[in-house]
């Protein structure tokens with residue numbers, strides 16, 4: 001092998017090595033930068049569509065955020081419902097919606113007109129369907145702590161104890 005050829009081969013080998021390292025780094029960066037949206041629902045499409053009719057009918061969206069959306073005309077500092085089914089179970093939700101005084105279950109730090117209203121007087125089937133749907137709103141494990149923290153801080157106005 002001539003001296004010049006050896007130099008070219010070393011040059012190519014070095015280039016390939018650098019390219020592999022850079023590519024590997026870019027792939028690992030992509031994974032860290034875009035882990036995806038952590039919220040999903042386990043509801044059937046039938047439950048989801050029926051529940052969203054109730055969700056609108058009872059004005060939940062005047063105060064709550066769901067799928068990152070809220071009625072911005074009436075923004076109230078109520079907790080987001082994204083991932084709520086990983087924080088509360090269906091039974092708890094049904095009892096909360098059925099309570100005459102929801103603030104006896106979760107004390108409120110807000111003025112009365114912004115507080116969670118009682119849905120004790122709506123049909124039981126509607127309360128059950130809402131509980132079942134909200135319980136289906138889950139969050140991926142990697143975002144669970146963050147979701148708990150946000151919910152806690154919304155409810156209490158205090159910093160989440162680490």
Ligand code: HEC
Nearest residue numbers: 058059060063078079106108109110113114115116117151
């Ligand atoms: C007038 C505003 C308002 C409306 C309308 C409303 N909520 Fe709420 N909701 C709140 C507030 C504020 C809280 C936090 C507790 C409090 O301050 O009373 C809350 C709490 C909750 C919680 C418990 C959150 C947690 O962190 O555990 C759930 C679940 C919930 N609401 C679901 C609903 C559903 C479903 C509807 C519609 C049927 C609805 N809300 C309608 C304001 C509202």
